[in-house]
Amino acid sequence: MLKRNKEIFxxxxxxxxxxxxxxxxxxxxxxxxxxNGYSKLLIDDPMRPFSEENLQEIANNVDYGVLExxxxxxxxxxxxxxxxxxxxxxxxxxxxxxxxxxxTNPSTIPGKFSFDTEEYxxxxxxxxxxxxxxxxxxxxxxxxxxxxxxxxxxxxxxxEGNPDLQYAGIHEENGMYLWLSDVYNYAATKETIEKDRxxxxxxxxxxxxxxxxxxxxxEPLVEVKDENGNSSYILLSQLKEGQKYYExxxxxxxxxxxxxxxxxxxxxxxxxxxxxxxxxxxxxxLGDITPESVDKKTYYLRKGTPKFPTGIATWDPPHLAISxxxxxxxxxxxxxxxxxxWVHETLNDENDPGxxxxxxxxxxxxxxxxxxVRPDMRLRDTLSGQTVANYVLIQMSSKMPxxxxxxxLNVPFVNRFVPTVEIEFNLWIETVIEDGKExxxxxxxxxxxxxFDFGNDGGTTSWPHIQVNTLRKIEDIPADQRKVIEExxxxxxxxxxxxxxxxxxxxVVNPPSGCPYHKS
Numbered sequence: 001m002l003k004r005n006k007e008i009f010x011x012x013x014x015x016x017x018x019x020x021x022x023x024x025x026x027x028x029x030x031x032x033x034x035x036n037g038y039s040k041l042l043i044d045d046p047m048r049p050f051s052e053e054n055l056q057e058i059a060n061n062v063d064y065g066v067l068e069x070x071x072x073x074x075x076x077x078x079x080x081x082x083x084x085x086x087x088x089x090x091x092x093x094x095x096x097x098x099x100x101x102x103x104t105n106p107s108t109i110p111g112k113f114s115f116d117t118e119e120y121x122x123x124x125x126x127x128x129x130x131x132x133x134x135x136x137x138x139x140x141x142x143x144x145x146x147x148x149x150x151x152x153x154x155x156x157x158x159x160e161g162n163p164d165l166q167y168a169g170i171h172e173e174n175g176m177y178l179w180l181s182d183v184y185n186y187a188a189t190k191e192t193i194e195k196d197r198x199x200x201x202x203x204x205x206x207x208x209x210x211x212x213x214x215x216x217x218x219e220p221l222v223e224v225k226d227e228n229g230n231s232s233y234i235l236l237s238q239l240k241e242g243q244k245y246y247e248x249x250x251x252x253x254x255x256x257x258x259x260x261x262x263x264x265x266x267x268x269x270x271x272x273x274x275x276x277x278x279x280x281x282x283x284x285x286l287g288d289i290t291p292e293s294v295d296k297k298t299y300y301l302r303k304g305t306p307k308f309p310t311g312i313a314t315w316d317p318p319h320l321a322i323s324x325x326x327x328x329x330x331x332x333x334x335x336x337x338x339x340x341x342w343v344h345e346t347l348n349d350e351n352d353p354g355x356x357x358x359x360x361x362x363x364x365x366x367x368x369x370x371x372x373v374r375p376d377m378r379l380r381d382t383l384s385g386q387t388v389a390n391y392v393l394i395q396m397s398s399k400m401p402x403x404x405x406x407x408x409l410n411v412p413f414v415n416r417f418v419p420t421v422e423i424e425f426n427l428w429i430e431t432v433i434e435d436g437k438e439x440x441x442x443x444x445x446x447x448x449x450x451x452f453d454f455g456n457d458g459g460t461t462s463w464p465h466i467q468v469n470t471l472r473k474i475e476d477i478p479a480d481q482r483k484v485i486e487e488x489x490x491x492x493x494x495x496x497x498x499x500x501x502x503x504x505x506x507x508v509v510n511p512p513s514g515c516p517y518h519k520s
């Protein structure tokens with residue numbers, strides 16, 4: 001979990017809720033100011049005490065961390081100007097999806113799958129929830145800064161014989177991001193004890209069993225024996241140093257200042273995301289800003305452009321639509337070069353012993369190659385024509401190697417036939433300099449792992465479903481792209497349609513209000 005320096009918190013929180021300044025107004029830059037003063041929270045760092053009289057002040061000044069930068073509406077940014085992209089793109093986003101082939105089931109006919117990859121456009125809206133979210137844990141009080149999000153995605157396809165692009169809704173999602181803002185210690189007070197716990201002034205049971213005659217026992221009783229072996233019970237505070245005791249009777253009441261000694265809760269993450277996906281899955285992913293180390297110093301704001309691999313290093317299984325459990329297509333491939341010749345050959349037992357190549361041939365042979373194999377190469381190529389001043393990298397997962405864990409809950413159908421077991425999510429928040437001013441840009445890579453059917457040896461196969469996209473605020477995209485975004489997301493229904501093109505759906509669904517960009 002990250003903390004913000006106290007002397008910066010007040011002024012920074014006020015600054016970060018304002019509109020992002022341009023380069024002339026603040027030479028340091030919006031993202032740099034927003035990330036100023038953060039460091040890792042450790043167990044021996046000072047902890048602030050909580051009192052009810054400060055509750056409103058805490059809620060009014062809750063920190064949202066880097067999530068402040070997300071507030072607003074982001075839409076697809078299609079970088080067709082970039083000469084590093086070999087073919088014009090229909091949409092800025094790309095997804096790869098692998099599903100069970102018709103006729104298969106989880107127990108028989110292993111290894112058959114259906115592969116789909118498309119380009120898409122997107123609208124992603126974030127809205128800050130005013131006031132802190134208070135999580136009460138007794139001696140521990142956790143306050144979160146909450147940010148709602150709503151995501152709509154439409155595929156972009158060409159249809160033979162039709163000059164117009166076809167748009168169809170393929171994904172809807174909503175949920176909440178939380179920034180773990182502050183952890184406080186809330187020790188018991190006389191008032192909280194009397195109000196919440198209640199007090200029995202005298203315990204008949206204590207008197208009858210242990211001979212305790214006092215009132216409101218808020219510390220343990222211990223059994224002691226005299227030199228003749230006779231037992232009696234005294235309060236723990238009455239026990240002499242080195243005196244032997246034989247039995248402990250725990251206290252059922254608390255006393256003022258209980259809880260101040262801990263234990264203290266230090267989360268090993270700063271950000272959580274909870275989302276609802278209409279296929280029947282609910283997700284919780286946890287993570288943090290990933291720092292970089294320069295000259296033995298840690299920086300949460302990274303300078304320059306995000307780094308992506310080139311050449312043979314592009315064949316990195318965690319980012320591929322072909323997982324190692326699928327055979328790996330027979331070995332590493334340089335995705336910056338044309339696909340190997342065998343991808344377009346007719347394969348048989350002689351040139352493909354073991355059926356490893358034909359198993360993944362359709363993925364490598366897709367017209368979206370190499371992005372159909374490694375989608376985040378589209379992010380890399382989009383960046384290669386830009387000047388990025390700095391960025392923040394958020395990395396989140398539903399399955400962490402150690403520490404706190406997220407998770408996925410699926411409806412029975414999904415759990416039975418296409419279990420969704422893990423999500424890895426990377427989000428880059430970038431400052432791009434164009435025409436002497438700051439443009440803020442989001443890039444993300446989301447990898448969801450399905451498990452279905454079994455390999456020929458009975459093992460489980462992991463199937464990656466990957467989404468990547470580049471987004472900007474609607475006022476920061478070119479006019480031609482803005483026109484498409486307005487038509488598809490603001491002047492037309494955003495409803496999902498698995499079988500009907502958006503052009504037909506528009507006639508049967510009442511359109512929502514117009515684009516907020518054009519409203520006064």
